[in-house]
Amino acid sequence: MQRAEAPIGVFDSGVGGLTVMREIIRQIPKERVVYFGDTARVPYGNKSRDTILKYSRQIIRFLKTKEVKTIVVACNTASAVALEEIRGELDMPIIGVIKPGAKTAIKATRNGKIGIIGTETTVRSKIYSHFIQDLNPNLTVIGKACPLFVPLVEEGEFLKSSIAAEIATHYLKDLKKEGIDTLILGCTHYPLMRKLIGQIMGEQVILVNPAYETARGLKELLKQKGLENQKEIAESENPYAFYVSDTVDKFQQFAENILTYSAENTMKINIEDY
Numbered sequence: 698m699q700r701a702e703a704p705i706g707v708f709d710s711g712v713g714g715l716t717v718m719r720e721i722i723r724q725i726p727k728e729r730v731v732y733f734g735d736t737a738r739v740p741y742g743n744k745s746r747d748t749i750l751k752y753s754r755q756i757i758r759f760l761k762t763k764e765v766k767t768i769v770v771a772c773n774t775a776s777a778v779a780l781e782e783i784r785g786e787l788d789m790p791i792i793g794v795i796k797p798g799a800k801t802a803i804k805a806t807r808n809g810k811i812g813i814i815g816t817e818t819t820v821r822s823k824i825y826s827h828f829i830q831d832l833n834p835n836l837t838v839i840g841k842a843c844p845l846f847v848p849l850v851e852e853g854e855f856l857k858s859s860i861a862a863e864i865a866t867h868y869l870k871d872l873k874k875e876g877i878d879t880l881i882l883g884c885t886h887y888p889l890m891r892k893l894i895g896q897i898m899g900e901q902v903i904l905v906n907p908a909y910e911t912a913r914g915l916k917e918l919l920k921q922k923g924l925e926n927q928k929e930i931a932e933s934e935n936p937y938a939f940y941v942s943d944t945v946d947k948f949q950q951f952a953e954n955i956l957t958y959s960a961e962n963t964m965k966i967n968i969e970d971y
């Protein structure tokens with residue numbers, strides 16, 4: 698296989714990164730993708746930088762065995778605390794989800810007040826503020842961790858309930874008070890709550906989905922590096938492979954809901970071996 702025909706490696710702490718994979722499939726349908734979801738060790742959102750760095754290195758060693766041509770860190774938390782260090786250790790292009798989302802928010806804001814919601818670790822890292830203010834020090838960035846959003850999305854039956862609305866209203870009330878006009882959905886799961894978040898924040902607030910921007914950035918990166926796959930993929934070939942570190946069933950169900958694509962190609966591996 699030529700290098701340009703090799704798959705893209707995408708990883709996340711679990712199922713959330715499938716929102717990024719969905720955008721990759723939409724925007725660059727000619728690419729093969731190997732997805733790894735660390736379902737045995739999720740969540741990353743409340744873990745330390747050292748732990749997340751160790752996990753990310755193991756996953757990258759695994760993805761390398763699949764001869765990927767580039768890596769997408771689809772997890773906001775891993776992008777926030779591990780990406781820069783890992784980039785220095787790698788011999789291939791790697792992209793995370795923070796910069797693409799931050800750049801879009803900078804373009805979108807009109808009153809200069811940007812909100813970011815994410816896991817505890819992402820918000821504590823202040824990475825979105827650092828990146829945004831490096832590019833434009835006049836912008837204000839206000840972060841809010843929303844730890845209950847991840848389980849709400851994963852236990853999908855509550856998403857449309859009054860419990861979800863109450864939790865979201867509670868988390869978002871300070872951002873509303875601050876008068877932000879742009880909100881970054883800085884966690885893989887949050888685009889799946891977009892409707893509810895939008896209803897609470899009001900239509901004047903622009904919601905930025907880093908998954909969408911990351912796929913655009915990836916397309917650009919592949920082009921720059923001459924790594925775009927030019928060859929048609931045969932209809933008989935399944936271009937997507939999924940690997941998880943825990944049971945396959947729940948992942949498969951979630952994947953098929955999000956991607957509207959068969960995830961029967963899912964295998965469990967022991968990530969501690971890498």
Ligand code: DGL
Nearest residue numbers: 710740741742773774885
């Ligand atoms: N994938 C994580 C993120 O985007 C959310 C789930 C977790 O805490 O691991 O930050």
